[in-house]
Amino acid sequence: MEKPILTGEMFTQGDIAAAEGALAAGCRFFAGYPITPATEIAERMAYRLPRIGGRYIQMEDEIASCTAVVGASYSGLKAMTATSGPGVSLMNETIGLAAMTEAPMVLVNVMRGGPSTGQPTEASQSDIMQAKWGSHGDYEIIALIPSSVQEMFDLTIRAFNLSEQYRVPTFVLADEIIGHMRERLIIPPEDELEIINRKKPTVPPEEYLPFKPETDLVPPMATFGEGYHFYATGLTHDQKGYPVMTDEAQLALVPRLCDKIRKNADKITQAESTETEDAEILLVAYGGEARTAMRAVKDARAEGMKIGLFRPISVWPFPKDQLKDAAANAQQVIVAELNYGQLVGEVERIIRNEVPVHFIPRVCGTPHTPDELMKEIRRRIK
Amino acid sequence: MTETSRISTIEEHPILEYIRRDRLPHIFCSACGIGTVLQSFATALRSLNYDMDNMVIISGIGCTGRASGYFAADSYHTTHGRAIAFATGVKVANPKLKPVVISGDGDLFAIGGNHFIHAARRNVDMLVLCVNNFNYGMTGGQMGPTTPVSAITVTSPDGNIEHPFNLVSVAAASGAVFVARWTALHARRLTKSIEKALQKKGFTFIEVVSPCPTLYDRYNRHGTGLEVMKKYREISVIRNFSDPMQAEIDYRTRIVCGEFVDSEKPEFSDLLEEHGKKLQKGD
Amino acid sequence: MTRTEIRLGGLGGQGIIKSAVIIGEAASIHDGKEAVQTASYGPESRGSACKAEVIISDTPVDYPLVLTPHIMVALSNDAFHKYKNDLGEGAIAIIDSDLVKAGKIKPGVQVYQVTAATTAHNVLKNPLVTNVVMLGAFTAITKIVTPEAMQKAIANAFPRYRELNLRAFDEGMKLGQEALEQSSKTK
Structure with a gap:
């Protein structure tokens, strides 16, 4: 093999x-x-x-x-x-x-x-x-x-x-x-390599509730063929997994499905900040576009401009605390995306109106060139 | 417990061990054919003494889509039309499991039609039990892919103008290795066909023509559920191994029932396993 | 200069992308430098315009696309004329003189002409190895990758036709040497 x-x-x-x-x-x-x-x-x-x-x-x-x-x-x-x-x-x-x-x-x-x-x-x-x-x-x-x-x-x-x-x-x-x-x-x-596997039930089948969460809001998961004989449905369900059409059932389920991510966001979010400590202009870019932004940071720093790069690695959940830290000294934020305006909305939501957030869209098939980003940086720094 | 008291106790219904008792009563209308199908399925499990640790019961959306929730087995209620795609994932991931898909005509042949023909083509081991009541019951009786020409439904109020599918012919043409049709009247024959299908390895399909006295049969003035069953008795003919393409299904004339296909063909998860073993040896 | 931008141009089916992958692997895995390889192509797999790029650097490569090639390798007339004006001052172009008519070229660009297709056909008896002959010439002329690294990458790329391709590479190295000598004489 x-x-x-x-x-x-x-x-x-x-x-x-x-x-x-x-x-x-x-x-x-x-x-x-x-x-x-x-x-x-x-x-x-x-x-x-x-x-x-x-x-x-x-x-x-x-x-x-x-x-x-x-x-x-x-x-x-x-x-x-x-x-x-x-x-x-x-x-x-x-x-x-x-x-x-x-x-x-x-x-x-x-x-x-x-x-x-x-x-x-x-x-x-x-x-x-x-x-x-x-x-x-x-x-x-x-x-x-x-x-x-x-x-x-x-x-x-x-x-x-x-x-x-x-x-x-x-x-x-x-x-x-x-x-x-x-x-x-x-x-x-x-x-x-760090490898994580799903939690398995520790109780016998007759006591198992397939959608009963533990303190991390995540239920242990039995799988088919293990003798647990559980039921799962796309309908709103109770801890047994049975369909229940009440407000109580919806309230017990839907907020938990969201909160297991939202309340554990500090363990999930991931971001990288480069030269952000003294950055007056904070670039925000991710994926392939972040590689242009990284180049622009190097070029701008070489010209004496105080530029930093914030690169969200987890976009959902968005690393909002890390963004706030990276933007602590920024007077302006420039978001560069390979689209016509998507994650910039999330950045604006987090930065609020504290400093201006500019957006450079790009809707054709390659990232911005370093020159294109430099042009925007020079325009904004004046 | 003394011998006398045991005898005087009312015995449990024989299929209750296969049912999630805490989910009763069920949601199905009286005289609906789904009850017969579930009873026949459970009776088949009992007579085969089926190892329920190796079965997964899966359904889509609709009245019949609720079926999976009543069995004391590993069971999953997918989105509309996706039961067979889910079952394919189950079978391929863990070939010891036997997926059983219980769903309706609209779920399996309209929104889920593509999954049906491709699972049959691949010959993925599963039993597909289709309750065909000629309409979408749960949403209030709309026309669907099996609704006969000129039938009245809430979305064909002046009579259906579409040509319907003949389900056994679709199944046979797509490559199913076992294809049968019964009506809800043929409970014992249905049970026997389910037993046969469960013992086969491959894509097996059983259509059960079923009354929908609340909607379809009422709109079309077929009378009570009992009257529909009487009509089934009158017009059903059994033609085992006749050509499924010719298996007529017409409430005005006759419904051809029987086992149309019972053939052998290599099963998909077996082929995958064999293929993998060869490659692992470096052949 | 730590960042060297290389563009290979030709037609789909000539092994343009494969050549770029071999250069990238030689540089990054066998020579221990940093390299990024990208490509663009039309929906046709054969005969359409095809471009592949490699950036080789001593430090991690940020922006992954080529802006001003330092080196261009052209295996079709169209590709050469489409991209020749992108070349910067001091750039070199390596062309197959059987396939490309160089014509006038802007000053500051050194053109090396090799007969890769003819060599593949006449010496190696297999026109399919034209791109590997070109890789030999590229290695000898640019010295951006070591011959040893290229040989390893070529052996990995063609496990079934290893010997043929290594011979093609050697023939290409010879052509490259000749082109270098030719060019120093004319200077």
């Missing part, structure tokens, strides 16, 4: 790194449907999973892919799918079901230009809000955004860990730049 974890160095694409990260995290089930620019993940999984005792299936569409992933998750396997925005549009129904029935699952969205079929081979960051609000009703998900091939690997592992720990659908939101570019990937030895 081939090794599930390919410890060592390779020069590879972000998409491949996501697949290898999933396998390293213990993912043994993948269901998907071909779509540019995420197909390399499915291709890698189709090759790798059967060789390490895992299961790969190409479904009839993205609805089926995502639903099969939930079925596999409830059957005890760590499971994932990978797609792009149009696929997520179809999966959103099941993402709501996974949120409602608290199924751990990982979804990699390699974002391309939209709306609709848009620009399949071009990069974009325009599914940031889709990830958060795509399905109907009140719920929370987790979304992580990688900026390098190495982070595609690292954050896919973290996505599995968070998904298992909080029993929540978790996104890896990559853009096409990161998905398709090749860089060095270092896969550490197995014993250096």
